[in-house]
Amino acid sequence: MEDCKIYIWKKREGSDDECQIPVVVEGITWESVRKGEPSKLTFTCVKTDKLSFPEGAPVSFYYGKTPVFRGYVFQKKRDKEQHIEVTCYDQLRYMANTNTYVLSGVRADQVLTRIADDIGFKLKAGGIANTGFVIPKFDKSNMTLFDIILDALDDTVYATGNLYYMYDDFGEIVLKNIKDSILDDFILNDSMAENFDYSSSIDSNTYNRIVVIQKADGDNESEKVTYFDDNKGEDNKQKAWGILQKIVEVQNGTNVTELGNTLLKLHSHVYRSLKITGVLGNIKCRAGMGIYTDLKLGDQNINNIMLVDKATHTFENGHHYMDLTLNGRKEYYD
Secondary structure (H helix, E strand, O other): OOOEEEEEEOOOOOOHHHEEOOOEOOOEEEEEEOOOOOOEEEEEEEOOOOOOOOOOOEEEEEEOOEEEEEEEEEEEEEOOOOEEEEEEEEHHHHHHOEEEEEEEEEOHHHHHHHHHHHHOOOEEEEEEOOOOOOEEEEEEEEEEHHHHHHHHHHHHHHHHOOOEEEEEEOOEEEEEEHHHOEEEEEEEEHHHOOEEEEEEEOOOOOOOEEEEEEOOOOOOOOOEEEEEEOOOOOOOHHHHHOOOEEEEEEOOOOOHHHHHHHHHHHHOOOEEEEEEEEEEOOOOOOOOOEEEEEEEEOOEEEOOEEEEEEEEEEEEOOEEEEEEEEEOOHHHHO
């Protein structure tokens, strides 16, 4: 693993003099998930007299000259051979903390900025996208910081159809539109993987009827219920699948027509999922990015951009390969 370098500091606020380079005896794994989880680095190293680090110690991982991961030690396991299995997470791990936010007239990126300021996260200069949509009322009580931000991003995708993802870029927080995060120098084809597991389904998160309920503000007002159905023309989804219904409750002032049509566009489709293993590694590929695919999978040929929901990179015996979980909803990129 000549191209891989791990650095561990002896304490959280350590100086360069306290930086250590452990001897790694097994493969290094770097894992990223698109939403709701920090990225994770795991490795096993040899305990020596000079190697000493506690839980919470800072860790950095480089692949060649490329900075890949910066985070902290959260778990150590030791065996009788004095091998230490180390699990590290980036700073998004601290978004598992809970808090309460009551805000009004804010965008999702402003919710993220507020939370980052409160807990001392550094935002990447120019790396926080303006999400555009202003959320009229945003009241979240005793929720994880992850869930608070994801709720704001969900409100945004419901209103605009634009999907955003957040990640830690070597110690700096980034928020991007997935349309601006396509891996241009990589095409996934049939010959690149050891194996794959492909599924198509209407069993989860697929709906061909959206019911929008606009709540009443006062005693003299009644709820307004609006139906949006994908049941027209030759491609009648309700005739093909039966009625799959999702109910959404919104506040007064919401553009019900825009919301309903956006949700129907996002959800009235077959959900296609592809898990592919043993792909030649590309260090720039992480969860949240889009990759070009040219795959023949039996009854389905996939020749479009797919969204990476999870990426697991393994560096072992001089080789770099990755396992990917991909989402086939091309509507995200329309």
